[in-house]
Amino acid sequence: MSDKANLGPSPSSGPTLRPTISSGDSHNWTELLYFLNNTLPECQIELSDDVRRVALFVLYLAIFVMGLVENFLVIWVNWRRAGQAGLLNFYVLHMAFADLGIVLSLPVWMLEVTLDYTWLWGDFSCRFIHYFYFVNMYSSIFFLVCLSIDRYVTLTGTSASWQRRQHQVRRVVCASVWVLSAILPLPEVVHIRLMGTLEPVCLFLAPFETHDKWILAVTLSASIFGFLLPFFLIAIFNVLTAWRLHQTEQPESRRHSLLVGAYVVVFVVCWLPYHLTLLLLTLNATHITLHCYLVNVLYFFYDIADCFSMLHCVVNPILYNFLSQSFRGRLMSAVVHYLPKVQARAGRHASSSSSSTQHSIIIIKEGAQPTAAGPQPPSLNVQAPETSPVSTVPFLTAS
Structure with missing residues (x-):
């Protein structure tokens, strides 16, 4: 995400600073590595690298399995009704693609951890896989911002012009998010390279003369675009949405407001530890001096964060x-659709079987609209009662 390679092993910029030095290299790698390695003070804490590697492998594996299944299901279900994309479905679908891209890169990081951060996939993949990860990471974060803004705008915007143009606006926004996410990682990716021969490692290596400036610039860019600015927008628009829901005085408005608050809390819990650790380590390497024990702890938990x-x-x-x-x-409904036996049995007994009738009622209740209802007019995907002026739970989640 930013200058991870210079701060220790990591999934997005990889390995520790232990490359084999090439005598013909144009950079003064000996001085560079001496400078970087001496940013870590000499006092030591007994922290087991083996325990960290095992913990990282288990975390990566769990995230990979769960993320792969969950995002595949989200894409599958929402893709089936892509032509009826409503308030959240369009952004949710794109966010699921971005999250799936991140998940698909995890096997590489798992193997890298197992191999003690040795990179075995060549110079091209060293840059491409990191770039692929960065693009999807930024996209996922930006689509969260889009969801927060779109929820509030749709909740408050009742003009006919917005109702006519909302789907077109969402398509333009999604395209812009992917373009922006493809541009932001370029300053970092162009300086990622493969070093060493016996134990090749994938590192961020800017020109030695401006190396500390590059580290700070890339870290600040990642913190601003990857956390601070998105957090500000997500928090502001979710608070406004919760306040608007609270004004409706519906029976479940409190629960819906709590759900909106959970969006903000989860974003902070996931990203704040990483960005705080990254910023402290970067400043310690360039501008400030932290206590040596704190630095050792930050280096140890950086990859876990x-x-x-x-x-x-x-x-x-x-x-x-x-x-x-x-x-x-x-x-x-999608699962039942792909179960031929259940589908055939439901068709045979549709007119006479009370059990199949009850089953179809459950489907309608869960899905809010039966598939036999025919084409529906554009809506906000609000599944609230007809007398309700403002949407509720389906408004806050994908509907």
């Missing part, structure tokens, strides 16, 4: 999809 930030790939599908009764209903 980095891995922990990827939990958003697991939590996002739950918060924005699986908590929605409408999504669960559509998921059930």
Whole structure:
């Protein structure tokens, strides 16, 4: 995400600073490595690297399995109704693709941890995989921002012009998010390279003369665009949404407001430890001097905080999809649709069997709309009662 390679092993910029030095290299790598390695003070704390590697491997594996299943289901269910994309479905679908991209890169980081941060996939993959990870990471965060803004704008915007143009606006916004996410990682990726021969490592190596400036610039860029600015927008618009929901005085408005607050809390819990650790280590290497024991602890837990930030790939599908009764209903309908025996039995007994009638009622209740209802007019995907002026739970999650 930023200058991770210079701060120790990490999934996004990889390995420790132990490359084999090439005598013909244009950079003064000996001085550079001496400078970087001496940013870590001499006092030591007994922290087991083996324990850290095992913990990282287990975390990566758990996130990979859960994230792969959850995001695949989200894409599958929402893709089936792509032509009826409503308030959240369009952004949720794109966010699921971004989270799935992050999840698909995890096997590389798992193997890198197992191999003690040795990179075995060549120079091209050294840059491409990191770039692929960065693009999807920024996209996932930016789509969270889009969801927060779109929820509030749609809740308060009643003009006919917005109703006509909202789907077109969302398509333009999604395209812009992918373009911006493809541009932001370029200053870092162009300086990532493969070093060493016997034990090759993938490192961020800027020109030696301006190396500390590059570290600070890339770290600040990641912190601003990857956390501070998104957090500010997510917090502001979710608070405004919760306040607007509270004004409706509906019976479940309190629970819905808590759900909106959970969006903000989860974002902070996932990303704040990583960005705080990264910023402290970067400043310690360039501008300030931290206590040596604190620096050792930060270096030790840096990779764990980095891995922990990827939990958003697991939590996002739950918060924005699986908590929605409408999504669960559509998921059930999709599963039933691909079960030939159940589908045939339901067709044979549709007119006479009370059990199949009860089953179809459950599907309708869960999904809010039966598939036999025919084409529906554009709506905000609000599944609230007809007398309710403002949407509720399906408004806050994918519907």
